[in-house]
Amino acid sequence: MPAPLLDVRGLSISFAGRNGPIKVIEDLSFQVNEQETLCIVGESGSGKTVALMSMLGLLDPLSSRVEGSASFKGTDILGASKETLRQLRGREIALISQDPMTAMIPVHTIGWQIVEQIRAHTDLSSRAAWKRAVELLGEVGIANPRMIAGQYPHQLSGGMRQRAVIAMALSCNPSLLIADEPTTALDVTVQAQVLDLLHRLRRDFGSSIVLITHDMGVVAEMADRVLVMYAGRVVEHGSCEAIFADAWHPYTWGLLDSIPPLDGPRPDRLVSIPGSPPQPDRRPPGCVFAPRCRSRIAACAEPPPRQLADGRDVLCFLDHADREARRSRLVETMDQSS
Structure with a gap:
């Protein structure tokens, strides 16, 4: 396998707070390959933009602390000088x-x-x-x-x-294009034109794309692989086809269920995830998504393990059998309520 264009390992980011450092990104790892589109998806405040800004050297070093490693074309960029970053930004x-x-x-x-x-x-x-x-x-x-x-x-x-x-x-x-929610403030017609443009740019220029978004429709249109973030951590990672066909994490279920259905009866209300993401300095112990999760179990009071299989990973206690059973019950409940 060729070396990845961008390789991020164990990225953690903290900001200075009134009572000490506040960690906003914890143990973030991912890769971007040549001519690939990686979509990073999650609600506002999940850490998507901050993570990418840190790699470009755009965070204030006096108020932030960045740990881990990030290499671009085999060169470390987290520890790079201002001059090196200035040459990379805009050109590469x-x-x-x-x-x-x-x-x-x-x-x-x-x-x-x-x-x-x-x-x-x-x-x-x-x-x-x-x-x-x-x-x-x-x-x-x-x-x-x-x-x-x-x-x-x-x-x-x-x-x-x-x-x-x-x-x-x-x-x-450039070899890598970072698009930070490029269609958020645009109407549907212009949004479709911009996405078509990004498709064409990857084809014509051979660039890789990291697309930050909270719109699962955009993810379905653009992604080769998907990174789902919640409260500063990766909760699920896999190919676009695998995520949409069989999501593993309850947070991903909520994101997918919030998409209006294309066929069948029209629901009275769209499904929403109850509550709001926690503040970085007020994260609950154990699984940070547990207070909003409809499928939480007693074990969620402890930090969840990262499960890896078939090129995918998920940060959750639920195993394959539990996921299938609980996902089926949630779908039945939504069908009854609609």
Whole structure:
């Protein structure tokens, strides 16, 4: 097997708190292979964005502590110097921010910002970089890209700003593209266009993608593999097909059950997971999902084991027989309530 493009092992992140360090990410491990799309899914506050920001060196070192290892193309990036990270960001690893408005400088034109990134990482002249910026805007589906290149971020719609951010991220043909909920603020039509664009970018540029989202519909559309996070930990990991066909963790069941059904009777209400994720400094002992879990057992008062089988892993006490029985009962209960 070829070496993974990105290899993260035992990543833990703590922030300074009033009463001492607060751990927000605990023992996070995953890999991203060449030309693969990994979706990291979970509710807001599960640690998805913080984990990826730490690998790019975007956390304040005075208020945060990062432990573990992360290697990109065999090079350690957690311990890399600021200069090394500056060379990697934008050229080898690109970021599509969740909010394109705040990701762009409001006092500079779209074209100027794309040109700045191109010139920072390549030897192209200003004229050649401008031509490349206009070409990129056209490639991401913006009509009249030359005119848009001369406009400011506030003059563009949300969908066009997102396309401009994607064009900027692709300006140096990165090996890894990190997309942080790129469709959250977009309407359904523009969301579908952006997802189609990401599909095409992986095919045409050969980039790997790490897609952060809380939308299981987006996961089904994009993912090769899925990493389910809850309260700073990976609770389930497996291929997209395996997760959707036979999820193992009760939290994943809740995420999948919240999707509106495409056929059958229309439910009166969508299924929701009761309660809210715990604050990082107020996590319950044992299984952190237990207070919200409809399938909890007495053993959940203790930290759950990580079970590995068939290229998958789950952080749960339930074995195969228990999972099948409890999942069936939950499905029957939902059918009766609808």
